[in-house]
Amino acid sequence: MDKFSKLISDISRLWAAYMPAYLTGIRNTLIVAVAATLAGCVIGFICGVLNTIPHAKTDNPVKRFFLALIRVVVRVYVEVFRGTPMVLQAVFIYYGLPYFSDGSIAFRGNGGIWLASLLVVSINTGAYMAESVRGGIISVDPGQTEGAKAIGMTHVQTMIHVILPQALRNIIPQIGNNFIINIKDTSVMFVIGFVEFFATHRNIVGVNLMYFPSAAIEMVGYLCLTLAASFLLRWLEKRLDGSDNYELVSDDQLVMAAGTYAHPDRGTPFDEHHKPSRDEVIQEVKIGKNRGER
Amino acid sequence: MADTILEIRHLSKSFGSHEVLKDIDFTVSKGDVTAIIGASGSGKSTLLRCVNLLETPTSGEILFHGKDVTGRGVNAPEYRSHVGMVFQSFNLFNNMSVLENCIVGQVKVLKKGKDEAKENALRFLQYVGMAPYINAKPRQLSGGQKQRVAIARALAMGPEVLLFDEPTSALDPEMVGEVLNVMQQLASGGMTMLVVTHEMAFARDVSNHVVYMNQGVICEQGSPSEVLENPQKQETKDFLSRFRNN
Numbered sequence: 001m002d003k004f005s006k007l008i009s010d011i012s013r014l015w016a017a018y019m020p021a022y023l024t025g026i027r028n029t030l031i032v033a034v035a036a037t038l039a040g041c042v043i044g045f046i047c048g049v050l051n052t053i054p055h056a057k058t059d060n061p062v063k064r065f066f067l068a069l070i071r072v073v074v075r076v077y078v079e080v081f082r083g084t085p086m087v088l089q090a091v092f093i094y095y096g097l098p099y100f101s102d103g104s105i106a107f108r109g110n111g112g113i114w115l116a117s118l119l120v121v122s123i124n125t126g127a128y129m130a131e132s133v134r135g136g137i138i139s140v141d142p143g144q145t146e147g148a149k150a151i152g153m154t155h156v157q158t159m160i161h162v163i164l165p166q167a168l169r170n171i172i173p174q175i176g177n178n179f180i181i182n183i184k185d186t187s188v189m190f191v192i193g194f195v196e197f198f199a200t201h202r203n204i205v206g207v208n209l210m211y212f213p214s215a216a217i218e219m220v221g222y223l224c225l226t227l228a229a230s231f232l233l234r235w236l237e238k239r240l241d242g243s244d245n246y247e248l249v250s251d252d253q254l255v256m257a258a259g260t261y262a263h264p265d266r267g268t269p270f271d272e273h274h275k276p277s278r279d280e281v282i283q284e285v286k287i288g289k290n291r292g293e294r
Numbered sequence: 295m296a297d298t299i300l301e302i303r304h305l306s307k308s309f310g311s312h313e314v315l316k317d318i319d320f321t322v323s324k325g326d327v328t329a330i331i332g333a334s335g336s337g338k339s340t341l342l343r344c345v346n347l348l349e350t351p352t353s354g355e356i357l358f359h360g361k362d363v364t365g366r367g368v369n370a371p372e373y374r375s376h377v378g379m380v381f382q383s384f385n386l387f388n389n390m391s392v393l394e395n396c397i398v399g400q401v402k403v404l405k406k407g408k409d410e411a412k413e414n415a416l417r418f419l420q421y422v423g424m425a426p427y428i429n430a431k432p433r434q435l436s437g438g439q440k441q442r443v444a445i446a447r448a449l450a451m452g453p454e455v456l457l458f459d460e461p462t463s464a465l466d467p468e469m470v471g472e473v474l475n476v477m478q479q480l481a482s483g484g485m486t487m488l489v490v491t492h493e494m495a496f497a498r499d500v501s502n503h504v505v506y507m508n509q510g511v512i513c514e515q516g517s518p519s520e521v522l523e524n525p526q527k528q529e530t531k532d533f534l535s536r537f538r539n540n
Contacts, residue, residue, distance in 0.1 A: 152375025
């Protein structure tokens with residue numbers, strides 16, 4: 001028991017001394033995680049859409065060549081960035097670009113570190129999202145595409161108005177996964193000197209060697225961030241699904257809107273508000289259905 | 295003779311080595327209601343999908359007002375906006391409400407204004423008796439209701455021909471009537487329709503031209519009374535008697 005009280009007092013001492021540093025770390029973690037997840041989604045959507053452009057043998061050779069080239073490029077990108085550790089990618093890009101450009105392209109100063117971190121996490125997320133988006137697009141019923149084509153929509157219109165909104169809904173759990181992974185995995189950006197939540201911990205324990213109490217703060221901190229993220233995503237999912245109920249619109253409103261419905265009692269025979277059929281129903285309710293009639 | 299809208303000439307379609315359609319020939323004139331009947335797997339749906347270019351024909355021509363639409367340089371989306379299609383599985387856009395389903399094509403494809411499109415959509419939704427449901431999502435509707443919305447969506451595009459691919463086959467028996475009623479109303483309003491159907495009563499009472507397909511070829515075609523009441527070919531007789539026995 002006294003161990004616990006010691007831990008609590010250690011934590012409160014740490015927190016009192018380093019609260020601004022921890023909070024800055026949380027802020028930096030969140031900024032990179034949110035921005036990189038969004039950027040990764042954009043990259044993922046672009047790659048996913050490029051990957052699913054329909055190709056037919058009857059297309060002209062130039063178009064087929066370009067489509068094949070696009071697919072190869074996207075494939076290489078996805079495989080390389082999904083297949084290597086993000087720590088390594090960070091080092092590779094942060095030191096690699098200056099190396100190759102003889103220092104003319106370099107990530108200089110604090111801004112450079114920020115830029116490199118955002119870039120690496122975004123590209124990494126994009127590689128994962130590309131496959132998720134492709135899956136999301138494939139999982140939308142082919143009938144949706146046919147319905148859109150049948151009313152004359154082009155491929156781009158079909159994608160934007162029909163397929164992608166549904167694909168987006170389908171992959172929100174995946175986006176949530178990536179977001180939560182990003183919150184945690186931005187921690188590896190310490191290798192290029194980015195000071196986020198975990199790097200803050202490294203800096204602090206480097207001074208006072210209170211590894212365990214600081215780690216406890218980190219654990220609780222990360223857990224709070226990820227719990228808030230999942231809660232937010234659930235809420236977003238619900239909002240996108242819309243209400244389970246719908247309002248029936250009364251005829252009067254429609255008369256105003258359509259201007260073609262002269263009289264409520266003069267509908268078409270399959271209109272449920274058609275007067276003769278309505279009378280018939282009322283009749284049936286009152287005296288029972290006449291068997292011979294139908 | 296009425297204006298010819300669609301002319302199908304020597305149309306063939308193969309999936310790999312499997313020949314689904316062989317040398318199909320027929321003509322659709324303005325106001326025609328053509329019923330395409332035949333056993334499952336006889337190529338009826340493939341034929342209809344070829345007419346709408348959802349499948350690319352292997353050979354042959356589809357002439358729309360005299361112009362071949364199967365060539366490479368043809369703007370398929372533009373052509374499709376003149377040829378409506380109603381599917382067996384409805385294919386309403388799940389991410390949109392009933393009203394949005396009927397508006398999106400008009401706004402994005404026909405470039406109509408929002409208000410005009412809405413008014414037009416409401417008119418056709420009223421026509422199929424689905425106007426009260428404009429705010430509902432497709433998942434909240436019954437099969438018959440969905441199909442009526444699908445018809446309204448196709449009509450809102452102002453098509454010259456309407457293709458129906460077994461519009462009642464996925465419906466519960468009690469919902470078949472409401473959809474057939476709409477189609478009957480359309481036919482008597484002079485809509486040009488091409489209907490793949492298993493509803494013999496519809497073919498007999500509503501259509502003015504019946505095409506019987508068997509194993510990828512048109513076995514027999516003519517007026518409903520010719521094909522359905524006095525079939526000449528043995529295959530047609532067998533098919534019809536199988537239907538009557540059921």
